[in-house]
Amino acid sequence: MSDTKKTSRSGYVAIVGRPNVGKSTLLNRLLKQKISITSKKPQTTRHRILGIETDNDTQVVYVDTPGLHVDEARAINRLMNRAASSSIKEVDVNLFVVDGTLWNDDDELALKYIKQSNLPTILFVNKIDNVKNKEILLPHLQLIASKHDFVEVIPGSAEKGDNVELLKEKIFGLMPQGDFFFPEDYVTDRSQRFMAAEILREKIMRHSGNEIPYSVTVEIEKFEYDEKGTAHIHGLILVERKGQKAIVIGNKGERLKVIGRDARQDMERLFDCKVFLQTWVKVKDGWADDERALRSLGYDEQ
Numbered sequence: 634m635s636d637t638k639k640t641s642r643s644g645y646v647a648i649v650g651r652p653n654v655g656k657s658t659l660l661n662r663l664l665k666q667k668i669s670i671t672s673k674k675p676q677t678t679r680h681r682i683l684g685i686e687t688d689n690d691t692q693v694v695y696v697d698t699p700g701l702h703v704d705e706a707r708a709i710n711r712l713m714n715r716a717a718s719s720s721i722k723e724v725d726v727n728l729f730v731v732d733g734t735l736w737n738d739d740d741e742l743a744l745k746y747i748k749q750s751n752l753p754t755i756l757f758v759n760k761i762d763n764v765k766n767k768e769i770l771l772p773h774l775q776l777i778a779s780k781h782d783f784v785e786v787i788p789g790s791a792e793k794g795d796n797v798e799l800l801k802e803k804i805f806g807l808m809p810q811g812d813f814f815f816p817e818d819y820v821t822d823r824s825q826r827f828m829a830a831e832i833l834r835e836k837i838m839r840h841s842g843n844e845i846p847y848s849v850t851v852e853i854e855k856f857e858y859d860e861k862g863t864a865h866i867h868g869l870i871l872v873e874r875k876g877q878k879a880i881v882i883g884n885k886g887e888r889l890k891v892i893g894r895d896a897r898q899d900m901e902r903l904f905d906c907k908v909f910l911q912t913w914v915k916v917k918d919g920w921a922d923d924e925r926a927l928r929s930l931g932y933d934e935q
């Protein structure tokens with residue numbers, strides 16, 4: 634063994650942007666794994682999920698922030714905004730994600746936090762595959778590029794993978810010298826219990842169309858392995874109203890069955906073992922407006 638120690642580099646990258654611009658999709662694409670849940674509905678992300686990638690001598694820790702938005706009326710929104718803005722300050726690099734040629738007040742708010750952070754920021758203009766009129770793209774890119782001194786402005790597509798490798802190269806190149814934060818084989822710091830809850834929540838959102846708001850939450854009441862290595866998981870689904878409970882369960886329990894089946898398949902893939910999943914739906918009145926109740930469910934500002 635040589636005694637010349639190789640210098641390693643490592644850092645934190647916040648994926649910042651308003652809801653629904655494709656931050657979670659981008660994180661999954663960067664990591665080539667499904668770490669963060671995605672959906673067509675805004676505000677799918679409620680937690681700061683870490684995705685970790687180590688490549689030779691460099692480790693990048695991604696923080697998937699909840700979407701920033703101007704409307705802070707509900708307690709849940711206030712907590713999410715706080716979580717998102719505090720993570721911007723603790724990182725080495727910001728990755729600012731916007732949606733094609735759409736720019737609104739929420740993007741402006743995210744940019745405000747970015748400017749305050751004084752950190753190098755890469756702008757990724759996502760969903761370029763969606764921009765039909767390519768003629769407006771260049772002037773729009775020039776316009777948003779002029780709003781801040783970005784280190785890079787990269788147009789691309791998280792979904793199709795366009796320019797994601799280039800983005801990754803740029804991110805890796807910006808990492809400061811330092812020891813790794815996590816062991817080399819880690820892809821997330823989240824527990825299996827947490828990932829199980831996120832997977833189940835994603836399936837509920839997917840299968841309930843627009844009928845279920847983002848206020849649905851999932852608690853994993855039991856997560857145990859038996860002697861054969863099978864995971865026994867109990868998921869409690871909390872909704873705000875009775876009507877929502879009926880929607881999640883569906884006609885003769887059909888919808889919940891499909892939700893459970895899809896969730897189980899994803900869990901088996903992620904945990905690499907057989908999974909027995911049981912689910913319950915319960916009504917928890919008005920919790921989305923009560924900050925204390927939110928904290929007890931784990932929506933804190935860590």
Ligand SMILES: Nc1nc2c(ncn2[C@@H]2O[C@H](COP(=O)(O)OP(=O)(O)OP(=O)(O)O)[C@@H](O)[C@H]2O)c(=O)[nH]1
Nearest residue numbers: 653654655656657658672675676677678700791792
């Ligand atoms: N056409 C297209 N759609 C995309 C792209 N990236 C993401 N999407 C879609 O945009 C929607 C939102 O993606 P998410 O990754 O959940 O967005 P997010 O920014 O994490 O959303 P929040 O969790 O609400 O903050 C999903 O339907 C994605 O499939 C892209 O490059 N092209």
